[in-house]
Amino acid sequence: MNATIGIVEDQQLILKSLEMLVNSFSHFDVVLSATNGLDLFEKLDQHFSIPDILLIDVRMPLMDGVEVAVKLKKNYPAIKVVALSGLDDSMSVVKMIKSGCCAYLLKSMNLDDLEFALEEIWAKGYYNSRITDMGYQETNLKLMDLKENEMEFLKLACTDLTYHEIASIMCLSIKTIDGYRATLFDKFQVRNRIGLILEVLRHNLIAFPQAKDSI
Template sequence: MSKWTIYIADDQTLFRKGMARLVKSFRSVKEVKEASNGKEMLELVKQQPPDAILMDLDMPVMDGVEATEKIIAKYPTVKIVILSMHNDYQHILYLMESGAHAFLQKNAEPEEVKLALESVIAKDFYQNELVVEALRKGVMEHGKKMSRPAFEGNSSLTDREKEVLHMICKELTMKEIGDKLSLSEKTIQNHRARIMEKIGARNTVGMVKYAFQIGLIK
């Protein structure tokens, strides 16, 4: 198994150093680098894109929101895990729909940090109670009023595509879905790409939100 390179962006030195020590203790991590703001993180990523970033939101010079948007735009393979004290669903939905792959509170248990990194690197998405509740509230408050412009696909999903989407929402990897459906991993990746194109989703959280909206998951 290849080992990961993880970057950490946080302006609070004690927290950042503590998180760096924690992440270095994970057996699957080979290298950890630190930045005190979003601008420094961008420079690190330009030099060498990591496997994943643990990103704070409230930072000077450039905050984590802007840094996340810039990194996702230029380096779409980099996974971003938000670490923040903000836990209102508007913050969570905005960041996840902007491309972040996971959202954790800063008081998360070390095991959850490890699990989130494993999940975003292997499956592109980490779904915890914070994210699920944010998606649910977003759908409940806006589902009836919105015409769902972000999900105005040209045609509806096929039964197979709905099946694949349901498994993606259950956090199965492309290989795991392929094994269950007796299809190749490449075929599942093609299904995933077609689903995203049809519903107008930019990332996995967009697919999960759509699945909530059509009642595929509850």
């Protein structure tokens, strides 16, 4: 049996293109599409087909991605909610994951990566494209021995600050900050900053403000 997919995207051309692309994948069928959050919940409340996985845009009119994700988590907890966005900034990732998304995918990704991501989400309930090996074992945080300066760097890295701004705040050289970055990428087995943020969130290493429930 194929997994069922829903898509929420306010741009009609992108919405229709995504429908065709996902329907071309071997193990997935699009059963629901909506142009915004209100349209989505109207269809869900009318007992439209409830998808296994729901791809939602981050920036939308009427209800943004965070509002949609929070309401889905509250009212339809069985749906695996995935952010699919053109935004790759740190705070967008943090907000969507903390709002209940199990993955953050970029619209610029190629088709093979999108299909693989959907397969991973369907099988495991979680996907981080920045992890080097998707078959990795659970990271042992005790063995990581995160130092105080590394924890401070992690907190600042989970913001929109540049590495140069982080260096200034920590009163360190950019070379030292680059060293922290490389060390933590290696410890968490990730390839870049967004991957690092997703792992920090997964391990609850930093207390982020919780998203408020939508009405």
